[in-house]
Amino acid sequence: MIVLFGSFFLLLGIGVPISFAIGIASLLTVMMSLPFDAAIAVISQKMASGLDSFALLAIPFFILAGNIMNQGGIAIRLIEFAKVLGGRLPGSLAHVNVIANMMFGAISGSAVASAAAVGGTMSPLQKKEGYDPAYSAAVNITSCPTGLLIPPSNTFIVYSLISGGTSIGALFLAGYIPGMLMGLGLMIVAGIIAKKRGYPVAPKPTRSEVMQKTLDALPSLSLIVVIMGGIIGGIFTATEASAIAVVYTLLLAVVFYREVSIKQLPKIILESVVTTSIVLLLIGASMGMSWAMANADIPYLISDALLAVSENPLIILLIINLALLIVGIFMDMTPALLIFTPIFLPIALDLGMDPVHFGIMMTFNLCIGICTPPVGSALFIGCSVGDVKIDKVIKPLLPFYAVLVAALMLVTFIPQISLMLPQLFLGY
Structure with missing residues (x-):
């Protein structure tokens, strides 16, 4: 354990890319029990076999679909639709920001893309209306990860793989209520602050404006209906759904909205390939680390240590959440998910926790970290x-952090928040 985590954090500290840090730390750990040539062969084999998965094909397809959406004029249409939904609330533009991030993040599957696309559009509008820029940034920052919980989400695909085949369809369905709970909590805090500061309420839209904005956004939102309807109905798998998402977004961006030209597609595809390569290299390296940890009985050592502290499931779950919150401060979501799922999932299963519920809890937790x-x-x-x-936005972020942690506790200790929809639609 000392060799694995010590070398890993040392390599990160001196600036080694995280994928290579994971691979080298895994190799050094395996060399404690095997000769160098055997250790190299084992780690290489585990990396290759870890990537030999049909489910992983969904990642490049969803990344490509998200990149097409990012270039396809989707953000502005969703923002206009969000104004219809949240425009009459106190501090209406803050609520529009949260709702637009929930919708755009769900479609693109990327918190960063959502923060850039929605925040880039909303910031000038909020500044013009007299909103404090730090408050506006805090709303955008904390609401953009909602799309990582509301499907389709590459995070759930990665978790499914690393957890031993947890149902992707069940994870997708399980993310809806926690994702909306996250967004609702942020809207309550944003509304209270806006009311105190006297931020303006948007004028009431006319019926024709409501109809027009709804119709403009409907084709984009229909992507979620097509994907989830097909998965729930058993028409196609999550991997096949990702390919359908690419075809749908292409037709939408190139033919329907006409925001993307054929000449732009090679650049979009190249960006998707680069992003996919980074993610898959990280997954392959993490598979090697998972084997190294299992070979050294590290999950069992940590499990025994936690059980020595307390046998109360509530206390252990609180400790796991605290550990993940600390990890999220220093590590991005995907590597944290890949490294710590094999450590904490067996403990959660021993406590009788459903793997879908644990996946939602872990994803929600790491969403706070980003x-x-x-x-x-x-x-x-x-x-x-x-x-x-950054130093100006920390204080405005604190009340939003508080509500995110409160929502995390609800998700952790009320399993039905996550499991109700999978049980209802899939008989999970």
């Missing part, structure tokens, strides 16, 4: 598009 300094990707993008320095 909003926190010093390495939160959503924090950096949100501050950049909002033209706010």
Whole structure:
């Protein structure tokens, strides 16, 4: 354990890319029990076999669909539709920001893309209406991860693989209520602050405006209906749904909205390939680390240590959540998910926790991490598009952090928040 985690964090500290840090740390750990040539062969084999999965095909397809959506004029249409839904609430533009992030994040599957696209559009509008830029940035930063819980989400595909084949369809359905709970909590905090500061309420839209904005956004939102309807109805798998998503977004962006030209497609595809390569290299390296941890009985050592502290499931879950919150501060979501799922999932299963419920809890927890300094990707993008320095946004973020942690506790200790929809639609 000392060799694995010590070498891993040392390599990260000196600037080694995280995928290579994981691979080298795994190799050093395996070399404690095997000769060098055998250790190299084992780690290489585990990396290759870890990527030999049909389910992983969904990742490049969903990434490509998300990139097409990002270029296809989707954000502005969803923002206009969000104004219809939240425009009459106190501090209406803040609510529009949250709702638009929930919709755009769900379609694109990327918190960073959502923060950039929605925040980049909303920040000038909020500044013009007299909103504090730090408050606006805080709303955008904390609401952009909602799309990682509301499907389709690559995070759930990665968790399914690393957890030993947890149903992707069940994970997708399980993410809806926690994702909406996250968004609702943020809207309550944003509304209270806006009411105190006297931020304006948007004028009531006319019936024709409501109809027009709804019709403009409907084709984009229909993607979620097509994907989830097909998965729930047993028409296609999550992997096949990802390919259908690419075809649908192509038709939408190129033919229907006409925001993407054929000449732009090679660049979009290349960006998707680069992103996919980074993710898959990380997954392959993490598979090697998972085997190294299992070979050294590290999950059992940690499990025994936790049970030595307390046998109360509530206390153990609180400790796991606290550990993940600390991890999320220093590590991005995907590597944290890949490294710590094999450690904490067996403990959760021993406590009688459903793997779908645990996956939602872990994803929700790590969503908070990408909003926190010093390495939160959503924090950096949100501050950049909002033209706010990080030190200025920390204080406005605190009430939003509080409601996110409160919602996390609800998701952790009330399993039906996550399991109700999978049980209802899939008989899970």
